[in-house]
Amino acid sequence: MYANTSSKVRKVTVPDLRARKSPSRSIAMVTAYDFTMARLLDEAGVDVLLVGDSLGMIVQGLDNTIPVTLDEMCYHGRAVARAAVHAHVVGDMPFMSYQVSSSQAVESAGKLLKEGAVESVKLEGGQEIAEHIFRIVRAGIPVMAHIGLTPQSVHAFGGFKVQGRGEDAAERVLADARAVEQAGAYAVVLEAVPPDLAARITSEVGIPTIGIGAGPSCDGQVLVCSDLLGMVRGHVPKFAKRYAELGDLVVEAARAYVDEVRSHAFPGAEHCYKPNTQTEPVVELRH
Numbered sequence: 001m002y003a004n005t006s007s008k009v010r011k012v013t014v015p016d017l018r019a020r021k022s023p024s025r026s027i028a029m030v031t032a033y034d035f036t037m038a039r040l041l042d043e044a045g046v047d048v049l050l051v052g053d054s055l056g057m058i059v060q061g062l063d064n065t066i067p068v069t070l071d072e073m074c075y076h077g078r079a080v081a082r083a084a085v086h087a088h089v090v091g092d093m094p095f096m097s098y099q100v101s102s103s104q105a106v107e108s109a110g111k112l113l114k115e116g117a118v119e120s121v122k123l124e125g126g127q128e129i130a131e132h133i134f135r136i137v138r139a140g141i142p143v144m145a146h147i148g149l150t151p152q153s154v155h156a157f158g159g160f161k162v163q164g165r166g167e168d169a170a171e172r173v174l175a176d177a178r179a180v181e182q183a184g185a186y187a188v189v190l191e192a193v194p195p196d197l198a199a200r201i202t203s204e205v206g207i208p209t210i211g212i213g214a215g216p217s218c219d220g221q222v223l224v225c226s227d228l229l230g231m232v233r234g235h236v237p238k239f240a241k242r243y244a245e246l247g248d249l250v251v252e253a254a255r256a257y258v259d260e261v262r263s264h265a266f267p268g269a270e271h272c273y274k275p276n277t278q279t280e281p282v283v284e285l286r287h
Contacts, residue, residue, distance in 0.1 A: 031225050033225075050090050058224060110141065122144040124146045126176020134184055137183065137184035165194060
């Protein structure tokens with residue numbers, strides 16, 4: 001078990017991840033948005049904690065990621081980073097924090113490292129943002145790329161749709177992968193692309209590929225924590241495997257609490273402090 005004060009746990013670094021270009025050393029990445037979840041995932045041995053702009057949908061209840069701000073990413077980044085003893089922490093650069101110019105991209109990436117406490121940044125896009133990636137990397141900031149289905153382009157795509165189907169589309173995604181590698185990205189997320197295309201990209205680029213809805217041939221996989229844990233109600237993406245059903249457990253526990261409060265079964269004597277006439281030790285507040 002990892003402890004936040006332990007000096008024996010080795011931190012995963014960008015060179016570690018870059019070296020794991022092998023199916024036998026697959027990278028396990030999971031999104032996290034808060035300290036509590038990040039600490040549990042870190043204890044489990046997750047390699048990378050992604051502070052995703054998907055927080056707009058998972059945490060804020062929005063329809064897409066577009067409204068998320070850089071300041072919000074910094075806030076959540078700090079919370080996750082405090083828990084990451086083992087895992088590498090990468091933060092998403094939100095919509096319009098890097099698209100305007102390379103200078104803007106470098107400035108935003110720097111803010112996410114300085115104020116968000118992440119260790120690398122992730123940008124969506126391929127050939128069109130390769131120059132931005134190059135400039136950010138030159139500034140000493142590691143970059144994880146993200147191609148295929150890029151959620152910030154949901155309106156341009158006409159919805160959350162699989163990308164790279166058909167020969168021309170596949171060649172564009174492959175060209176994107178080559179462009180971000182050449183620009184200096186240390187890894188690339190492949191989202192919602194056919195598995196044969198993901199396998200081809202993985203074999204043709206020299207940086208690790210991390211798949212989400214891209215099949216088993218990638219060098220790693222990423223899942224949203226609430227999908228992995230079965231905490232999302234409603235539609236579940238095809239690619240998301242639910243390893244638990246914590247949502248049901250939360251509802252059951254909360255119902256039991258409501259019932260006990262209404263029946264006065266809670267709090268019981270064991271949950272109460274001693275009477276005023278008896279000496280009571282100092283209470284340690286939860287923090």
